[in-house]
Amino acid sequence: MSLSVSRRLAAVTALAVAGLFASAAPAALAAPTAVAAAPTPPDIPLANVKAHLSQLSTIAANNGGNRAHGRAGYKASVDYVKAKLDAAGFTTTLQTFTSSGATGYNLIADWPGGDPNSVLMAGSHLDSVTSGAGINDNGSGSAAVLETALAVSRAGLQPTKHLRFGWWGAEELGLIGSKYYVNNLPAAEKAKISGYLNFDMIGSPNPGYFVYDDDPTIEQTFKNYYAGLGIPTEIETEGDGRSDHAPFKSAGIPVGGLFSGADYTKTAAQAQKWGGTSGQSFDRCYHSSCDNTANINDTALDRNADAVAYAIWNLGAATPVPPGPSFENTTDVTIPDSPAAAVTSPITVSGVTGNAPATTKVDVNIVHTYRGDLVVDLLAPDGTVYNLHNRSGGSADNLVQSYTVNASSEVANGVWKLRVKDSAAQDVGYINSWKITF
Numbered sequence: 001m002s003l004s005v006s007r008r009l010a011a012v013t014a015l016a017v018a019g020l021f022a023s024a025a026p027a028a029l030a031a032p033t034a035v036a037a038a039p040t041p042p043d044i045p046l047a048n049v050k051a052h053l054s055q056l057s058t059i060a061a062n063n064g065g066n067r068a069h070g071r072a073g074y075k076a077s078v079d080y081v082k083a084k085l086d087a088a089g090f091t092t093t094l095q096t097f098t099s100s101g102a103t104g105y106n107l108i109a110d111w112p113g114g115d116p117n118s119v120l121m122a123g124s125h126l127d128s129v130t131s132g133a134g135i136n137d138n139g140s141g142s143a144a145v146l147e148t149a150l151a152v153s154r155a156g157l158q159p160t161k162h163l164r165f166g167w168w169g170a171e172e173l174g175l176i177g178s179k180y181y182v183n184n185l186p187a188a189e190k191a192k193i194s195g196y197l198n199f200d201m202i203g204s205p206n207p208g209y210f211v212y213d214d215d216p217t218i219e220q221t222f223k224n225y226y227a228g229l230g231i232p233t234e235i236e237t238e239g240d241g242r243s244d245h246a247p248f249k250s251a252g253i254p255v256g257g258l259f260s261g262a263d264y265t266k267t268a269a270q271a272q273k274w275g276g277t278s279g280q281s282f283d284r285c286y287h288s289s290c291d292n293t294a295n296i297n298d299t300a301l302d303r304n305a306d307a308v309a310y311a312i313w314n315l316g317a318a319t320p321v322p323p324g325p326s327f328e329n330t331t332d333v334t335i336p337d338s339p340a341a342a343v344t345s346p347i348t349v350s351g352v353t354g355n356a357p358a359t360t361k362v363d364v365n366i367v368h369t370y371r372g373d374l375v376v377d378l379l380a381p382d383g384t385v386y387n388l389h390n391r392s393g394g395s396a397d398n399l400v401q402s403y404t405v406n407a408s409s410e411v412a413n414g415v416w417k418l419r420v421k422d423s424a425a426q427d428v429g430y431i432n433s434w435k436i437t438f
């Protein structure tokens, strides 16, 4: 949900509370339903995120210096994250796969509740390369996603959407774990995922602030967060498709994410706006043994971890936009039998600012003995015709139906008409009522 939608919700709620809608509304204007604004996203404690990084660092140190696929340090990392999630009330699932002759693991954590048909996912790869502990790549994303999940639990969040978090194995071998997850999801389950947010390298020591340029709503959510901090962002271009969002994107799932840079060099212009060192890579320890706990920029990690929570709270709680004002005409209008001219029923709209929305709703209630006779149009104030019904439905009778019309090029105020023409002899009826909602 974008900020503008939040503001709109807040404004509608305030008006409803003040009783302004009720007193100022014409008789036919229904008061909009007040919808609770999304709860405020939490500030994710940097200390908690860093505590996870130090645990991952210890795990690497105790297991041959890395957390790579097929090595003991990877499974120990999974066990660490899983224990935290289990203790916080998540339903966790360990998915195993085989790659390069070794068992790999994806960890999935579902937060109970929310709409099972609308799932918001966030994920990160938990494996490192063999050369080091992988603290920026990708302890950073893994710790931020973990701490956001724990914050969901602390808040007792009851989002509209069902929340699911994922930690992927074998990303460094070619997105193996995330591909396995997506490829093994039944089509019906894929269709339920409304968005996937990816976090891979978000605490780079010489950071940039990059936002994936994929789904516009997700992208805008991250841009809104950074706009709130007054920090400019750039589109992520250091290799589209180089992380775990790629398989989701290929499956047609809306994706987005954040990135603070890998082995590309920070330009002078980037150092100017973000600080840090120009002429040096964003992460000089990328895929090296020095990707340890010292290889983190705390400010970048702090901001990006808060951005993860901001996105989960806003996109997960996305409450449907409440209906705007509606106007109704309940006067019966007889529809004479064919051959006869069309009849119309008018509604005068006033007090609505600007154009009608792209989701203008028209509810039609026509009593008739054969709706296959009828051609029904919505006429905008300037006469533009929007066909709603063209003799479909055959011998069924009454036409009681809701239509969504993209009337965004029409000024809302003025006289709208429902026009009905009977095109076949014998059956007759009348317009019982109709309603337009902006």
Ligand code: TRP
Pocket (backbone or CB within 6 Å): 137, 138, 171, 172, 200, 201, 236, 238, 239, 240, 242, 243, 259, 262
């Ligand atoms: N996924 C890469 C890795 O783990 C890092 C990376 C390079 C990346 N380019 C990217 C991550 C662009 C996200 C977006 O080694």
Ligand code: ZN
Pocket (backbone or CB within 6 Å): 129, 137, 172, 287
């Ligand atoms: Zn990597």
Ligand code: CA
Pocket (backbone or CB within 6 Å): 337, 338, 373, 422, 423, 424, 425, 426, 427, 428
């Ligand atoms: Ca007829």
